Amino acid sequence: MMTAKIQRPILVGGIGLSFLLWLVNSMAHSAAEFGETALVGTIALGAGLWWIQRQFPKTTPALTPKIIDRQTVDHAIAYTGSTIEKLTAEAQQSRLAENFTANIGQFQQQLTQLTSQLERQTLSVGVMGGKSVGKTQLMQGLSANGIGQYSKPLTFVEIPEGQQKPLTDCDAVLFLTGGDVTDPQYQTISQLLLQSHRVILVWNKQDQHSQEEQPVILQRLRETMAGLLEGEDVVAIAASPSPVKVRQHQADGSVKEWMETQQPNILPLTERLSQILKQEQQSLVWATTYRQAKALQAQVKTGLNQVRRERALPIIEQYQWIAAATAFANPVPALDVLATAAINAQLVIDLGGIYQQKFSVEQAQEVAKTIGTQMLKLGFVELTSQTLTSLLKSHTVTFVAGGVVQGVSAAYLTRIAGLSLVEYFQSLEIDEKESGQFSLNINALNQTLKTVFQQNQQLSLLQSFVKQAVNRLSPQIQQKQASQSPAS
Incomplete structure (x- = not known):
């Protein structure tokens, strides 16, 4: 037996x-039938609302990203260290100890580097956006011309679309758009801000619009981003303006035409970026270090979960067979x-x-x-x-x-x-x-x-x-x- x-x-x-388990009585629902006229009106109204939502992304109340100060960073680093200690202790009690020896050593090394990162002077700026918005041209222009009055070491990193890992190490983010901000872009910027990223929205290729249209479009972008970004953090540039046709009348009455290359216009961006880097350098470093600590925490947590799951499975099996024996004996x-x-x-x-x-x-x-x-x-x-x-x-x-x-x-x-x-x-x-x-x-x-x-x-x-x-x-x-x- x-x-x-x-x-x-x-x-x-x-x-x-x-236990006495019960089923929740389902409620019977009925829906009124619409006549043909009401149905057509409903479809028209729905189509109108869909068009409006497509044209104007949903706005949310002003975000309040977590303020990252030195104390917050120190706590995150200390907590990451204690989590590594838990992994070290619990891994030794499991069959996975050998598998985690190398990983734990890497985790401890990364933790040591986090503390030293708090005093670094080199900043990193991520450049992200959809396809064909001018990321490469902008990076080339920024690298060649510098950032205004900011003279400390600075690196630019292009962030491939859909990839978040490189963003963890970026102190500021330039988010490029070729025009109106779509709802997915709006949500992406919201997430960046919630992760304590410093974001500047950059409307590139403004030269493709007339002089009269440019301020109107810029103002519309600032209104769209109200609640997320300050107005001065939404700028318009032309990183690689299209050549313009020049027509010159000659003395003999003929007309000479040629395409003339235009100089990049990124001054609004370099001025704002220079101001941010100078005034907020320390807080930018703290925020980046905090993200790195949280990312390391996630890696350690994955290892800790593997160890704990390996300990949990035999317990689950033990109780499932007890449940089987009990239910069989007393159906x-x-x-x-x-x-x-x-x-x-x-x-x-x-x-x-x-x-x-x-x-x-x-x-x-x-x-x-x-x-x-x-x-x-x-x-x-x-x-x-x-x-x-x-x-x-x-x-x-x-x-x-x-x-x-x-x-x-x-x-x-x-x-x-x-x-x-x-x-x-x-x-x-x-x-x-x-x-x-x-x-x-x-x-x-x-x-x-x-x-x-x-x-x-x-x-x-x-x-x-x-x-x-x-x-x-x-x-x-x-x-x-x-x-x-x-x-x-």
Whole structure:
């Protein structure tokens, strides 16, 4: 007979008890039918709103990027160091220790470099924008002519479209546009500002518009960016003006024509950039160092999550087989197979311990109940029961034993719950996760449950799991069949 003995306070008096899970009554909704005239009017109105939204990007309230001062940077560096220490300690307790030895050494080296970066004098300016907006020509012009009154070392980095990694090391960003700002561009600039980047919006190729149109377009850009950028941080230039046709009347009455090259006009940009670099140099360096510290934190977190996941998987497997044995021995209705409070609550506590989250018994029970309820509402419990019933029919000998479907289903859903908790913990920001203050976000949990459930729905994975579960339950199945067979 298969037995499971665990020294856990919740399990001692709790195994066999079940939660009462409920389904939320769906509300019936009805929609009024529109007549032909109303329908045409609605389509016209919708088309008009779509056109307006396309022409004028949505504006948002003024952003308030996090102020990065020296204290904030020092805290980020110190916290990164403590995270590296956690990785070092926890990696030594796992089979992945050798894999992380080199990585940990690199992390520590990068951490040391962060402190020295705070005193650097060389600044870096990123130049980004869509295709054919003049990034290369602008960089050449800035490199050749310098930045006004700013005489300290300065480097320019072209940021390929869609790439964010090089931006981490840029102290300021020149965002080029060839005209109106599209909604994706607006959102990109918003994200840059939220990441404490210093941004200047540069309207290049103003020479392609008439003298009368140029100030109108510039003002429209400044109005569009109001709430994100100050007016002086939106400038108009012509990094590589198109040649103009010159016509000259000769003494003999003939007319001579030629194309005359125009000089670049980037003075508005160099003046504003020079002012920013001179006045804000120290804060620019702090902001960049802070981003670098956060980027390093993310790398360390990835390693820490790998180590912790490797520790969590055996625990999940342990509890899934306990759930299988319990549900098989005491079959419950199919829709209540996840309602074994003791097993799931203890699983929450043990996984929380790995991910630096402390739960009381009451909190763990509440989290377990929430996960079970959400899985029921999402239809996972019923779908799992149906799918596993179909797969188990091939096991003709074992299928007839009462409780097999419930046992295998309980194991599978306990596994989904455990894997979802692991993914949820790993998705939390480090500061939030390690604070010990846990707050369950139902929307995020639902999305995690859906993702994990979908990832584990492959037929090969389900068949393998069923095979494992039947093997685990075999001693109990045989004992039950023997007790139910007539005496010879």
